[in-house]
Amino acid sequence: MRTLLFFTTIFLLCISSAAFSYIKGKEALLFQDMPTVVTASRQSLSVIESPATATIISREDIEHMTFNSVSELLRYVAGIEFFKSTGASFNIGMRGVNGLQANNVLILVDGRPIFSPTRNTNQCALIPEVQDDIERIEIIKGPGSVLYGSNAFSGVINIITRNPESLSGTHLTSSVGTFSNALYSITSGNRFGKWSYKFLAAWTQKSNIEDHNNQIKGLMKISGEAGYEIRPGEKATLSFGFSKGRLAVRPTASISSFDQDGFDGFLRGIYHRDDLKMDIWWRHFEASGDFKRTGHIRWRYDNLNFLFQNTFRTTNHTVVYGFETRFANLGATSYDSWHNQFLGSIFSEDRWRISTNWNLFAGLRVDYHSEAKFAVSPRLSLVRFLGSNKSLRFSVASAFKYPSYLQNYILMGTPFFSHKGNRDLEPENLTSIELAYQLWNPIGFSCTIATFYNNYSNMIDYDFSYKDNKFHLTYDNLYSMHQYGVELDGQYRFSKNFLVKANYSYVWKQKRDGVTFGPVPTNQINGEIRYNFDFGLWFDLRIHWQDTSECTLGLSPTNFSTISLRGLTPQEIERAVRNVKYFSSWHDVDGYWLGDLSMGYSPPGKWWKIALGVHNIFHERFKETSYSERADTTFTARFTMIF
Amino acid sequence: MIRAAFKKSNLLLLINALVIAFTPISAFSKDCSYQRALILLSSSFGPYIDAASILTNELKRYCPNIEIEQEDIQEPRGLFFKSKRKFRPTIVFPIGTDALIEAQRRYPNSPKVFSMVLDPPQEAILGSNTFGVILKIYYEKELEQLKRIKPDIKTIGCLYSKDTEEIIKELKKIVPTYGMQLIAIKLTSMKELEDKLDDLFRVSDAILAIPDTVIYNSIIAPRIIYMSIRYQKPFIGLSKKFTTSGALFSVDCDYLKSVRQAAKMAIAIMNGRSPERPVEYCKEFTTYFNLRTARLIGLKMSSEELKGLTIVAR
Numbered sequence: 001m002r003t004l005l006f007f008t009t010i011f012l013l014c015i016s017s018a019a020f021s022y023i024k025g026k027e028a029l030l031f032q033d034m035p036t037v038v039t040a041s042r043q044s045l046s047v048i049e050s051p052a053t054a055t056i057i058s059r060e061d062i063e064h065m066t067f068n069s070v071s072e073l074l075r076y077v078a079g080i081e082f083f084k085s086t087g088a089s090f091n092i093g094m095r096g097v098n099g100l101q102a103n104n105v106l107i108l109v110d111g112r113p114i115f116s117p118t119r120n121t122n123q124c125a126l127i128p129e130v131q132d133d134i135e136r137i138e139i140i141k142g143p144g145s146v147l148y149g150s151n152a153f154s155g156v157i158n159i160i161t162r163n164p165e166s167l168s169g170t171h172l173t174s175s176v177g178t179f180s181n182a183l184y185s186i187t188s189g190n191r192f193g194k195w196s197y198k199f200l201a202a203w204t205q206k207s208n209i210e211d212h213n214n215q216i217k218g219l220m221k222i223s224g225e226a227g228y229e230i231r232p233g234e235k236a237t238l239s240f241g242f243s244k245g246r247l248a249v250r251p252t253a254s255i256s257s258f259d260q261d262g263f264d265g266f267l268r269g270i271y272h273r274d275d276l277k278m279d280i281w282w283r284h285f286e287a288s289g290d291f292k293r294t295g296h297i298r299w300r301y302d303n304l305n306f307l308f309q310n311t312f313r314t315t316n317h318t319v320v321y322g323f324e325t326r327f328a329n330l331g332a333t334s335y336d337s338w339h340n341q342f343l344g345s346i347f348s349e350d351r352w353r354i355s356t357n358w359n360l361f362a363g364l365r366v367d368y369h370s371e372a373k374f375a376v377s378p379r380l381s382l383v384r385f386l387g388s389n390k391s392l393r394f395s396v397a398s399a400f401k402y403p404s405y406l407q408n409y410i411l412m413g414t415p416f417f418s419h420k421g422n423r424d425l426e427p428e429n430l431t432s433i434e435l436a437y438q439l440w441n442p443i444g445f446s447c448t449i450a451t452f453y454n455n456y457s458n459m460i461d462y463d464f465s466y467k468d469n470k471f472h473l474t475y476d477n478l479y480s481m482h483q484y485g486v487e488l489d490g491q492y493r494f495s496k497n498f499l500v501k502a503n504y505s506y507v508w509k510q511k512r513d514g515v516t517f518g519p520v521p522t523n524q525i526n527g528e529i530r531y532n533f534d535f536g537l538w539f540d541l542r543i544h545w546q547d548t549s550e551c552t553l554g555l556s557p558t559n560f561s562t563i564s565l566r567g568l569t570p571q572e573i574e575r576a577v578r579n580v581k582y583f584s585s586w587h588d589v590d591g592y593w594l595g596d597l598s599m600g601y602s603p604p605g606k607w608w609k610i611a612l613g614v615h616n617i618f619h620e621r622f623k624e625t626s627y628s629e630r631a632d633t634t635f636t637a638r639f640t641m642i643f
Numbered sequence: 644m645i646r647a648a649f650k651k652s653n654l655l656l657l658i659n660a661l662v663i664a665f666t667p668i669s670a671f672s673k674d675c676s677y678q679r680a681l682i683l684l685s686s687s688f689g690p691y692i693d694a695a696s697i698l699t700n701e702l703k704r705y706c707p708n709i710e711i712e713q714e715d716i717q718e719p720r721g722l723f724f725k726s727k728r729k730f731r732p733t734i735v736f737p738i739g740t741d742a743l744i745e746a747q748r749r750y751p752n753s754p755k756v757f758s759m760v761l762d763p764p765q766e767a768i769l770g771s772n773t774f775g776v777i778l779k780i781y782y783e784k785e786l787e788q789l790k791r792i793k794p795d796i797k798t799i800g801c802l803y804s805k806d807t808e809e810i811i812k813e814l815k816k817i818v819p820t821y822g823m824q825l826i827a828i829k830l831t832s833m834k835e836l837e838d839k840l841d842d843l844f845r846v847s848d849a850i851l852a853i854p855d856t857v858i859y860n861s862i863i864a865p866r867i868i869y870m871s872i873r874y875q876k877p878f879i880g881l882s883k884k885f886t887t888s889g890a891l892f893s894v895d896c897d898y899l900k901s902v903r904q905a906a907k908m909a910i911a912i913m914n915g916r917s918p919e920r921p922v923e924y925c926k927e928f929t930t931y932f933n934l935r936t937a938r939l940i941g942l943k944m945s946s947e948e949l950k951g952l953t954i955v956a957r
């Protein structure tokens with residue numbers, strides 16, 4: 001105890017002159033930034049005015065986390081369920097629904113969806129972006145289909161990259177860690193008069209399997225952007241990006257959980273004129289792998305997307321409206337043939353300023369899908385300002401998710417087993433009610449208290465049957481369920497140097513056997529203590545606790561393929577049926593503690609900075625899911641040169 | 644406001660200027676090289692760092708052999724964090740108000756050339772051997788611009804706290820010369836904010852921001868911007884950031900050019916010349932105008948009226 005007191009006193013002596021001091025000069029007022037969030041409403045609004053609950057991971061947060069993967073930045077956000085599915089890829093769920101590789105949320109990079117329509121998964125590992133190029137991440141919880149359409153189901157995550165002006169130079173980063181975890185990147189951007197450019201090249205690798213036995217997957221990422229400012233408020237930008245390499249991507253089904261050669265690239269043009277935005281992008285994805293049971297599988301798809309968006313304003317109304325189209329073409333060895341798909345949508349949302357203290361958001365989006373036909377997603381959100389920096393919000397919103405290509409088209413089979421898509425599937429639906437209180441005070445105490453009730457219907461799952469001495473696997477709109485939860489998220493800034501954050505989330509799930517349901521902890525707590533010294537040294541300690549997670553794994557296609565290759569004996573049929581029951585029942589993944597400690601030194605005005613991170617400090621060899629990775633303690637050292 | 648402050652102490656300033664003008668600056672030879680300059684930063688706030696970088700480049704350009712040290716005044720000085728090696732500067736460059744106050748305390752007799760300072764306390768700029776460039780809020784230009792954009796404006800509202808009473812006194816003299824009446828509402832506690840904001844918007848034709856850290860900070864300023872659009876009344880911001888966030892317009896000092904202005908002043912001093920005035924205001928300014936806000940509050944501007952304004956989009 002005396003030792004503790006002694007060191008505490010020493011620490012306080014060290015920091016005494018720096019802590020609890022703000023910039024007193026009035027000139028700071030001239031340069032202050034006004035906090036805004038753009039993803040929730042496709043317009044720039046302050047956090048308390050947003051029609052949905054928003055959390056922002058800032059540039060400072062990103063620099064302090066020292067993770068080499070983009071996905072891991074999301075671990076400490078209230079209401080996010082985060083599990084490893086392999087060493088290099090992660091399942092990210094939100095508000096109580098988790099699935100393979102974030103297949104219930106929509107992840108965007110500067111507004112461009114990155115989900116793979118093959119299985120509606122979001123593979124963050126394939127984004128041609130690295131931490132040096134990310135300005136902030138906006139996380140919008142709850143349905144977002146009113147503005148973003150399919151897949152904006154339980155939330156939207158928008159990764160916003162840095163603009164060339166804010167890069168203003170070249171950043172060279174080398175970040176290496178234990179278990180062959182490495183990221184090397186060069187990011188460069190600048191503005192010359194009306195022209196601006198940005199370029200990024202990176203190599204990343206990570207050990208894939210739990211015992212880290214040298215199965216390393218490497219990925220190359222290259223992206224670039226050139227912009228021309230025609231006049232203030234009018235700009236044209238052309239960008240491209242791709243990632244290529246070997247990674248345990250899972251673009252199709254669980255049977256392909258092996259490492260594959262993959263390519264994911266895009267070409268994009270954006271024209272902005274004040275509120276008007278026209279955005280066109282083409283995306284090409286392809287992957288192939290050799291699988292033990294099904295041989296070589298290759299699949300690819302191409303998407304051509306066009307988005308038009310504008311804003312109409314009157315005294316009391318701000319209406320965001322637009323339309324979006326997508327032409328898609330997909331083919332795979334395991335599908336019956338190549339398929340073309342067309343998706344079209346129109347959307348509009350009005351922000352009505354009823355009075356000084358009341359805002360009403362009313363929006364509607366109608367989507368058309370060539371297989372699943374029409375889907376309608378409305379949103380009503382009433383915001384009551386309770387002061388200059390707090391608000392109370394009541395929202396009712398609906399979201400949907402179209403069936404994946406796999407669910408629509410897959411066609412595989414052997415004499416003993418058939419796996420067939422269903423073209424009559426309807427979109428999955430979510431209706432959500434939310435009540436939230438938000439207090440935003442970045443220089444003091446900020447908090448969000450949100451309660452929600454979600455009702456899911458038309459959820460698609462495996463439909464299994466055994467007849468004529470053969471297993472049949474297809475998909476159908478099989479079940480409905482509901483859940484509710486609460487999130488408390490707070491932060492207190494004691495001084496400009498000292499920040500403490502904490503959040504708690506609880507979710508109650510309706511348990512239904514025979515469905516596939518990813519692991520979701522009932523209770524989850526995150527905490528963070530951060531101290532920045534003015535001369536550039538900083539410390540950051542993050543703690544995560546989650547209790548037992550409940551999940552079902554659904555059917556195991558691996559079992560089916562094993563059986564199908566060998567033929568069926570009566571004993572095997574019995575075992576297979578037993579396995580089906582086992583995988584479809586609810587079971588638990590143990591709760592655990594996790595800690596990350598990072599520290600760094602970024603001397604002001606210097607050309608270099610360094611950061612060190614120790615992840616998974618409370619190392620208990622726990623498994624993050626019942627079927628995948630363990631978390632070992634890892635170390636990361638990052639060195640960045642800026643010139 | 645600064646001008647008003649100076650008017651109050653015109654005599655003191657005059658004496659100060661005369662003393663400086665007729666006193667040879669003995670610390671310097673006619674060659675500015677081989678000097679030891681200390682750049683004192685108020686904090687590691689981004690714009691201060693930018694200013695330090697510009698200052699360093701300018702000094703190095705004209706005085707290649709100058710020895711420059713940089714220090715952030717908020718750097719810890721506890722048991723384990725010893726101060727830097729003993730550096731005895733022949734000239735000090737405070738950046739920001741806090742650094743200027745600290746420089747006056749630490750180096751009362753050394754020449755000081757400050758920059759990036761807005762509305763400094765009088766005791767900070769009246770010391771001997773104190774020179775520099777003050778960032779200015781151009782109230783006259785703002786009012787002139789407002790009158791040009793919306794000639795029918797009769798009342799202009801301003802919310803202030805006890806920290807900014809002097810500014811209000813100054814504005815009470817300036818505003819009537821433009822045919823308008825100032826309605827100044829004082830905020831004594833934050834609990835009154837909502838009511839007083841409502842009052843202000845109800846009785847004023849336009850709202851003017853002043854550098855009051857209690858009120859026009861990053862939390863309340865967006866709220867005022869929102870209300871200005873809701874009530875369709877022009878809000879004149881403090882800077883480009885205010886205008887891009889939705890204020891109708893602002894008249895901004897080019898703060899980086901003001902740093903260069905301070906550097907030129909310093910080079911003259913280091914070469915043994917006395918500046919004409921110990922304290923200058925930043926000379927270059929830009930009027931930023933938010934055309935979208937103009938549309939929202941029902942202002943129709945012809946292209947002729949937009950001449951000379953730098954348009955920013957929110």
